Amino acid sequence: MTSVSVPRQLWSLFEAVHAVTYFDPAARAAFEAAGLRGFWRGYFAGRSAPLGAVGAGPVTAAFFGFAPAMVARALPDVWTRITPAAALAARVDGARAALAGLLAGVPAAHLAEAAELLSAAAGAVDLPGRVLAAANADLPWPDDPLGRLWHAATILREQRGDGHVAALLTAGVDGSESVVWRSVLDGGTLAVRMQPARGWSDQQWQAAAGRLADRGWLTTDGAPTAAARTAYARVEALTDQLAAGPWRRLGEDPTQRCARLLEPLAARAWTVVPADNPIPLRPAPG
Numbered sequence: 408m409t410s411v412s413v414p415r416q417l418w419s420l421f422e423a424v425h426a427v428t429y430f431d432p433a434a435r436a437a438f439e440a441a442g443l444r445g446f447w448r449g450y451f452a453g454r455s456a457p458l459g460a461v462g463a464g465p466v467t468a469a470f471f472g473f474a475p476a477m478v479a480r481a482l483p484d485v486w487t488r489i490t491p492a493a494a495l496a497a498r499v500d501g502a503r504a505a506l507a508g509l510l511a512g513v514p515a516a517h518l519a520e521a522a523e524l525l526s527a528a529a530g531a532v533d534l535p536g537r538v539l540a541a542a543n544a545d546l547p548w549p550d551d552p553l554g555r556l557w558h559a560a561t562i563l564r565e566q567r568g569d570g571h572v573a574a575l576l577t578a579g580v581d582g583s584e585s586v587v588w589r590s591v592l593d594g595g596t597l598a599v600r601m602q603p604a605r606g607w608s609d610q611q612w613q614a615a616a617g618r619l620a621d622r623g624w625l626t627t628d629g630a631p632t633a634a635a636r637t638a639y640a641r642v643e644a645l646t647d648q649l650a651a652g653p654w655r656r657l658g659e660d661p662t663q664r665c666a667r668l669l670e671p672l673a674a675r676a677w678t679v680v681p682a683d684n685p686i687p688l689r690p691a692p693g
């Protein structure tokens with residue numbers, strides 16, 4: 408393990424395993440074969456399907472950083488193209504196919520042990536208040552190691568995401584502000600991708616930036632202040648704290664073993680995640 412906190416280090420590993428469902432060609436092909444053409448139809452249908460055929464309201468709340476209008480364009484329209492059950496099947500089949508290609512040659516015993524440990528962690532997540540994690544945890548577990556590995560990673564990443572939303576709300580930040588805040592802390596270049604990817608209009612984006620400036624988090628030229636960086640560090644620390652439960656329950660030695668097993672798997676998975684992806688996802692620093 409490194410100086411990075413245990414929850415953050417593990418997140419940088421299992422997040423890559425989950426993310427193949429959005430970016431690997433085999434995973435995208437599974438959604439298209441099921442009738443969902445376009446990145447965002449697959450994203451919204453696949454990620455919200457554990458909740459059932461929900462409309463835009465619950466998804467706007469749970470996904471947090473997306474403009475309500477963008478969510479409303481996708482939902483409930485996607486349920487006229489595919490059922491939640493079919494979306495779930497396409498999601499896991501695509502992820503399984505993606506991982507089978509990416510992890511070809513990895514010894515079966517390595518995959519089986521990684522799946523066992525990650526599943527044990529996922530089975531120990533805190534569910535109260537974590538709607539997306541709980542919805543995924545309520546799904547049947549796949550029988551095969553690749554399917555179990557991906558499903559466990561998905562429960563854990565949604566549990567972390569639910570906690571991150573709670574941390575942002577504790578900081579008094581809304582959906583648009585969270586995306587603007589993240590973008591300016593990244594040097595501003597992220598805004599070029601994030602604003603259209605999350606569906607915020609120029610007016611909404613500028614209004615969110617104005618509110619951040621009123622809080623003392625942006626300078627007059629739109630740069631982040633020291634207060635903005637300090638507040639963001641607190642949010643990230645709270646996110647890590649809220650994600651620590653599964654690893655504490657798994658125990659130090661099994662957690663370290665899980666990390667070692669996941670490292671080569673994650674390295675392969677990260678190869679299909681574009682550096683300029685619209686989620687945005689990046690490997691955590693070592």
